[in-house]
Structure formats: C-alpha cells, structure tokens
Amino acid sequence: MSVPFDVLAEPARRRILDLLLERPRSVGELTERLALTQPGTSKHLRVLREAGLVTVRREAQRRWYELRPEPLAEIDAWLAPYRRLWAASLDALEAHLDSQADEMTEQEDVT
Amino acid sequence: MSVPFDVLAEPARRRILDLLLERPRSVGELTERLALTQPGTSKHLRVLREAGLVTVRREAQRRWYELRPEPLAEIDAWLAPYRRLWAASLDALEAHLDSQADEMTEQEDVT
DNA sequence: CGGGCATATAACCGAAGCAGTATGTTGAGG
C-alpha cells in the first residue's frame, strides 16, 4: 500500500488530494465534503500521510492537512514512456477533426 | 476495477504493460517473464482488456497482446494540475544543486 | 479540574482481489 499507485486506487483518496489542491483543510471539513464518517476520513488520511502525499500541521485540536505532491512524480515517471504513444493517436484525431473542419469551411453550407 | 487507477494498482499489470511497450507478446511469453502461472497471467490480461489497455490478435492458438495506451490519458489528466507543483519543487532542487555546482567550480578543488 | 470538541486508534465485519488447481475450448497436424 505504500506505493502511490495503490494509494490512488481509492477514489476517496483522490478526492481528498483534489480538495487539498485548492488549500489545506481540516479533518472535519474533509469529512463533510466526502460524505464519510470522521474515522473513515482519518483512515484515508493516515494512508496518504504514510505515503508522503500529505503533511499535517497541528493547531490546538484542529489538524490541517496539506498537499505534498512529490510522490506523484513516481507515477508521472512510469507514465512518461506511454505519453508519446497516446499523444500520437490524439494528434491523429486532431488532424482528422481539423481536416473535417477544413472541409466544412470549404463547403460553407453543411448544416 | 474498470478504472485505470485500479488496474494499475497491481504491479504485475504494470509489468505487463511495460513488456508490451516494447512489442506485442503472447500469453506464454508474458507468463514466463512474470514468473506467474498461465491462468494468473490470463486473468490479469482479462482485466487489462476490459479496461481497454490492451487488444488481442489471434493467430492460430496463439494470442498476441498489444498495448493500447489511450486509457492512460485519464491518469495523465488527473495528474496534470499536480505536475506544476512538484515540478516547482524539483526546479528548486535543481537550482540548489546548480548553485552547489557553481560553488564547486568556483573553488575548483572540492574532492 | 471537569467537560466538550476535534481527531486518532481499536475492534469488527463484509466485500473484493489475487494466486493457485482443475477443467473447458479451440485450432493444428499427423
């Protein structure tokens, strides 16, 4: 579970990261937005913490969880050699759509 | 499980994709390299197939599995907003290392 | 110092995932 891939397999954890992308948040706040129980949220946060994807700052009883994106680089690195492949097919799609657009401007009356 | 994130949570499946990155391969070949049983390999391939990450081409009794990277774009898309964040910290690291390198060239005798 | 708030940890349960064994399926070749 300590690998970023496993951590991100859980939708709730991806949502947490998405929420932290905007700004640091408290457990209560996250719990509310996730529609989970508080212990459930805490459990996911623990996993994220142990994977190094978040850090905690204590303030009285409140704990502010904060994003730490570095471990995501591992995923990005794995993804890298594949990126050019689907990029190529997307380019092909774009080219296709572009040529269609061209045809349409040439005809000028395709409803 | 149909989401790319879940599919990639399994190390064996990532290895399969890595192997298919080089060229299409038969089930037997993959089984050998993964040190799995043949049914185990077939099972992972089924998951990859259902997620659209591989396609099959039949040739007599042999089946050639082939990479289909498009679904990985979903992961890449999710990753996108985070990329600039860790990129920033990596830049900072680079800058730091660069400045160290500078210092070293200035001194010229750091063993 | 006692009570309440915010959060963490523990204990428990059901569901799902993975690996392995056994068996089914399809095509080639004698």
Add this chain to the structure above:
DNA sequence: CCTCAACATACTGCTTCGGTTATATGCCCG
C-alpha cells in the same frame, strides 16, 4: 479422429481493504 498446444474460465482459500461503531487522546475553556 485423436492428440497436443495455447489459452481461457471456474472454483476455492486466503488476505487485504474499506466502512462502521465504539473508545481513547489531547487541548481549550469555564
């Protein structure tokens, strides 16, 4: 046809995971 080769599917046991309820911890405040 019969058999073998390559692969898929079925079934089973085990482990792990995610969610919930119950309880512990730490801190502020009256």
